[in-house]
Amino acid sequence: MTGPTNVSSKRKLRLENKKKKMAALLDIVKLNECDRQKNKLHQQDHQKEPNFAMIAEPSAKKFKPEQKEDGSANVDFVKPKLEGEAFDELKKMLRDKTNKIRNSPKFRLRDMGESATLKIRLENRSPLFLSDIQHLIMYSQVGVHSPYSPTRWCSLEKYNRLKSVNLLIVENVSLYHYEAFESEFQFLKSNFEHKIEFVSPLSYRGDIIKELSMVPLSATQMRKLINEYGTMADAAKNCTEIFDTVKNFFPIDECPSEPRETISGLPASDKFSRTQLLLSGWQMIEENFPLPIKGLVERKYADYKLTKEKYKNVTPTSPMVGIDCEMCRTSTGELELTRVSAVNEKHEVFYDTLVKPDNKIVDYLTRFSGINSKMMRSVTKKLKDVQNDLRRILPDDVILVGQSLSNDLHALKMMHPYVIDTSVIYNITGDRARKSKLQTLAQEFLNETIQSGHGHCSNEDSLACMKLTQLKLKKHLYFGDAIMGSIFTEQRAYPDIGTSSYATSMLRQCTKMDKTASVVGVDDTADKYKFYVDKNVTREVTNIACTSETSNRGVVKKFCENLNRYSLNVGQIRIAETELDNSNKAFNTLDKWIGEVYACAEMPTLLAVMFGGQKDGGNGACFLQLHREYV
Incomplete structure (x- = not known):
């Protein structure tokens, strides 16, 4: 006679469970109504997002519900939990949202x-x-x-x-x-x-379309094309993806000139055209050269001058001049020019002068500049005098040569279109971002020791830059370049600098x-x-x-x-x-x-x-x- 008793027991258990569920539902309704009253300003947000308050935080303090006089629990302040499928569904939704946020760009x-x-x-x-x-x-x-x-x-x-x-x-x-x-x-x-x-x-x-559409070739791309076509000129002629382009920021006469890569008319000592070593407009931007670009001239370079009012097109026989400057720190906290030297291709120093800064020198930086107070005692020449001297004596197609030459031009507060930078054309690290010191390059390639005295000497440094450039012209285009010439190291740089004379x-x-x-x-x-x-x-x-x-x-x-x-x-x-x-x-x-x-x-x-x-x-x-x- 146990059957009816078991049925009755199960029915009672189901009724008890239903009562518990109804009580829990009533609790949730009460809490939700309380939330709505407290958060009227955020009502729309609550409609879009799930009610996270329904999940008990792991760190939340647990407490025992108060009991009423009839023995039932007072659940007005109890924070209920979601359980079962509803809780699992909410967890899944939160997990999916977290993954989306984590994997979002x-x-x-x-x-x-x-x-x-x-x-x-x-x-x-x-x-x-x-x-x-x-x-x-x-x-x-x-x-x-x-x-x-x-x-x-x-x-x-x-x-x-x-x-x-x-x-x-x-x-x-x-x-x-x-x-x-x-x-x-x-x-x-x-x-x-x-x-x-x-x-x-x-x-x-x-031209905005041209500049957006054309990408300067990287060194890796150039090497691949030269291996396939022989020269970049042939690659531009025969490959449908390669374009020949030259960008100028400076007032240059628009007269016809021979191509940059021409072999005819080279100086006897050069194996290739020196114009191939010129920094492109894009590289000058990357190397922080001062450029006469509208928007920058009026603000950043307002007191800078062009080295010439008008320039001629550069050719393989254009003269090269090595330039180096020394600076001291002044009362403004900035570095100002205190010496400039220029050397020609015959290794003759044809311009060397000390310069009196516009502001008082507070640190001669002798260990770097080689300048001391005794040297500067009777100096009267100012920066504007140096600018006028260089504008007068430099040819209008001259190629300036130097190590990290942008620093020297900023010190001179001058802008020039044709530059060869030894810190760019020589690379023994295999990484374009890591540049070798001029002292290291001179020792490695010229077997000369420079900067061994008390500080640098601008005569010595400008001459070393000229010798390094001439050495490269006697060898080949990739001489001294670990990235292009695969010397010293096989490590490749990213991104590796190529040229904007050719683009894809x-x-x-x-x-x-x-x-x-x-x-x-x-x-x-x-x-x-x-x-x-x-x-x-x-x-x-x-x-x-x-x-x-x-x-x-x-x-x-x-x-x-x-x-x-x-x-x-x-x-x-x-x-x-x-x-x-x-x-x-x-x-x-x-x-x-x-x-x-x-x-x-x-x-x-x-x-x-x-x-x-x-x-x-x-x-x-x-x-x-x-x-x-x-x-």
Whole structure:
């Protein structure tokens, strides 16, 4: 007779369990109602996110519920726990969200990037270059396989998690327009975290499409091409991916000159043209040379002078002059020029003078400069006198030679287009970032001991630089270069410095790793990009699409359609001068278009809007935003 009793017992147990569940549910309802009353200002957030208060924290203090007079528990202040499937589901959701955040791409500015942001006062800001943005785009597509890295100014982590990278270029609009009509760019201002000034190519007679599309060859690429084609000139002629390009920042006569790599007319002692050792415009930027670029001249280099008013084209017979300067620390805390020496190719010192700084010397730095108070006692020549001397005696096609020559030109407060830097053309470390001292190079290659006395001697140092350059010209282009010539070490540098005299396609670089790219531009813009994709226009490149539209609105519409179909998208529109007459309307419309692009892009994506600048009208601005689900 145990059957009915067992059934009754089970029924009682089920009823008890139901009562417990109902009691727990009532507790949760009470707590939720309490939360709603306390958090009215955050009601919307509670609707989107789970109620995490329902999970008891491991460190929470446990307490025994009070009992009422009838013996039941007073649970008004008990914090219940989720159990069973509901708790497991919530844990899974939290775990998935944590993994998404952990694996989400991350973008941040480094010091160089921070100094270019619009948050910095204009007089203290150091704008980036278009090549910096180009390096970020390439890295976002192929990562470490990119020939150049954007680490100079920014960091992009988990680049391979990006669904797309989208760049919208606006021609004929500059940083000035953004700052003058900021109220018309409400969406751009509010939704793009990073706002950066960059030097517009228009400020130095450049072309934004050309400079964005063309990537200077790295040393590794050059070596491969030379092994395949014999010379870089032959590679540029026969390879559809290689372009010949020269960039000038200086006022140079536009008269025809023989090619840089010509062999005819070389000095008897030279095995190749000395013009091949010249730093390119890109390398001069990398090595921090002062350059007459609009935006920098007015601020950073306001008191700098050109070595000549006008320059002739450099040739394989252009004279070389070795330059070296010594500096002392003055009351301003900065280093100022105290001695300059110049030596010619016959190893004759034809200019050597001490210079009295504009401010009082507080540290002669004798152990480095070789200068002491006795030497400077009767010196009257000032920096402006030295500048005038050099402007008068230097030829207008002279090639300046020196070790870390940018430091000397900054000390002279002068700018020059043709330079050979021994710290660049010689490398015995196998790492471009680690440069050898002039003393080490002289000992290794000239078998000479320099700087063995009390400090440096500018005569001795300038002569050593001249001898090192002449030695390389007697040998071969890669002599003394561990990266290019595979001497001393097989270690390769990343990124290794090549030359901007020859370049390859940025879009081709970005689509090396099964990536795809699209370009859509107004009028003939897309055709220009297509040329830099492949010089042979009859050959179709299937993973790069170039489309032309007849209107800005058409470009934006097509650009939005492509955003989630290609890994890299470039759109280029042009605001006409007539539209700028009604700037408020034009910029308000532009801001709406930017909002459309932002809304169409699937997360996570890297969005960039670039105001390309105006000719003689100010620098450009680049607005960057990593658009992702979790910030």
